[in-house]
Amino acid sequence: MQAKNNRSETVPVYEHLTDLIETTLCLKGDKKYHDKACVNRTCESCGIDNLQLLEAEIDTTPTAPNVKWQRFEYINLQHADGHEKRKLQLVIKETGPGDLFKDLKELLKSFPSHQFRYFLCILGEEAKAML
Numbered sequence: 366m367q368a369k370n371n372r373s374e375t376v377p378v379y380e381h382l383t384d385l386i387e388t389t390l391c392l393k394g395d396k397k398y399h400d401k402a403c404v405n406r407t408c409e410s411c412g413i414d415n416l417q418l419l420e421a422e423i424d425t426t427p428t429a430p431n432v433k434w435q436r437f438e439y440i441n442l443q444h445a446d447g448h449e450k451r452k453l454q455l456v457i458k459e460t461g462p463g464d465l466f467k468d469l470k471e472l473l474k475s476f477p478s479h480q481f482r483y484f485l486c487i488l489g490e491e492a493k494a495m496l
C-alpha cells in the first residue's frame with residue numbers, strides 16, 4: 366500500500382478563495398446568498414473549523430520548518446512634523462506553518478461578512494432585502 370503524501374488524496378486542494386470560503390459556510394442551495402447567520406459566523410452548523418488542514422499545516426512545535434509569508438498590517442509612521450500616521454503595509458513574516466494557518470483562519474472568520482457588506486454596496490436594494 367502506498368503512503369498518502371499528496372495533499373489532494375487526504376484533504377481538499379482549494380484552487381480559488383471562493384472554494385475556501387464556501388467550505389466554511391452552509392450550502393446556499395437555491396438561494397442567491399448564504400444565510401446571514403453563516404456569513405456573520407453565528408451559525409452553529411458551519412464555521413472555519415470546517416476547513417480541513419494537514420497535520421503539518423497546524424504544526425506549532427519549535428521543530429516545524431519556518432515558512433515565509435506576507436500579510437497587510439497597520440504601521441504607525443512618525444512624520445518629520447511630529448504627527449503620527451497609520452499606514453497599511455505589507456509585512457513579511459517567517460514563522461512555523463501553524464502560525465500562518467492560524468492567521469488565515471482568523472481572516473476567514475470575518476471575510477464573508479466583509480464580502481457581503483461589499484455586495485450590499487454594489488447591489489444595493491436586492492441584497493438589503495435579505496437582511
Ligand SMILES: [Zn+2]
Binds near residue numbers: 391408409
Ligand atoms: Zn451555517
